[in-house]
Amino acid sequence: MKKLKLLVLTFAVVLSLTTVAGQIDAQAKVVTVPTSLRGRWFSKGSYGTQFIKMTKYTFYVADYVNGRKQSGSWGVSGRRYISGTKIPTLYRSSHKTPKGYWKIGAAHSDGVWYLKRVHHNGRVALRSWSPYGNSISYYYHR
DSSP states (O other): HHHHHOOOOOOOOHHHHHHHHHHHHHSOOOOOGGGGGEEEEEEEEETTTEEEEOOSSSEHHHHHETTTTTTEEEEEETTBTHHHSOOBBBEEEESSOSSSSSEETTTTSSSSSEEEEEETTTTEEEEEEEEETTTEEEEEEE
16 A cells, blocks of 8 residues: 555656646746846937847837837837747847847837947947948937
8 A cells, every 4th residue: 555655656747847847948938138238228320219128038129200100110018929929029139249239129020120238328228230331320318
């Protein structure tokens, strides 16, 4: 009788451990924005003002001209997934580039930004670098 109880108990423990381990691996991963980039940022130019808002799980970009929001604003979330997949809509590189930039933006699209927190003109700023046109823009805290 004791051997039967021991066998049943051992079987129950093994079964519960495999069940818990299977649940942990099956969870989808969420993507987070690096803490150095989080916050609300803006850049003023001849075209108007561009706002970037980054929270722990979201990345949002909006353009304003004369105080009016323009079409083309977009945002992505690290907790939402591309339809029919387990791929989050937010993309973030796992490491910084050799120049210290984070790649962040929309997954599986051309909407990826190279961003880096810097000091510019005595203020904390985000430097946005475009590797294609080799242009740099600065976004300041709002």
